[in-house]
Amino acid sequence: MDQKERMLAGLPYKAWMDGLLEEREACRAKIYAFNLLPPENRRTTIPAHIREIFGKTGENVWVEPPFQCDYGWNIEVGDNFYANYNLVILDVCKVTLGDNVFIAPNVALYAAGHPVHPESRNSGYEYGAPITVGSNVWIGGNTVILPGVTVGDNVVIGAGSVVTRDIPANSVAAGNPCRVLRTITEADRHFYFKDKPFDVTDY
Secondary structure, eight states: EEEHHHTTTTHHHHHHHTTOHHHHHHHHHHHHHHTTHHHHHHHHHHHHHHHHHSSBBBBSSSEEEEEEEETTTTTEEEESEEEEEEEEOOOOSOOOOOSSEEEOOTOEOOOOOSSSSSSHHHOOEEEEEEEEEEEEEEOOTEEOOOTTOOTTTTTTEEOOOOOOOOOSSSSSETTTTTTEEEOOOOOGGEEETEEEEOOOOOO
């Protein structure tokens, strides 16, 4: 297979130079089986499938199909991980998510990138820069997190954000490019949405 054939087949430079093609194909087979799980079997089988795909998982892990990733073994998640439909993780290097991470639909974590210069990019070269997401993080729908980004603990990322740089802990951040809007404070404990107070007393 020459360079053009490799590129048309969707194989990044790294895969065919480092002998990772077989591992990508093995991951695709696992994901294919996962995404075709019948609804009546999902409650009992999804956690086991995710543990087989991901490199490391905590307790109470759930991913709604469909889901896509490159290798799987570069992905590590903590306890109480939940991802809604259409999560995409390009895990050419480590992607780490902490405990109590909630991911809304259509979120993408891209640890992979390509050179800016066209001739370099046309070579098919692909690089990776790790993504780290802390604990107690909520990532809103249609968010994209780019290579090398770290999201701190207790962060909320607003829907439709493109996260191009690190987000500090205890922040609400949103936008394209994503920026910090405010700090989360103790006063936020009493409201479930904007200025609407809880009608329960356990918070």
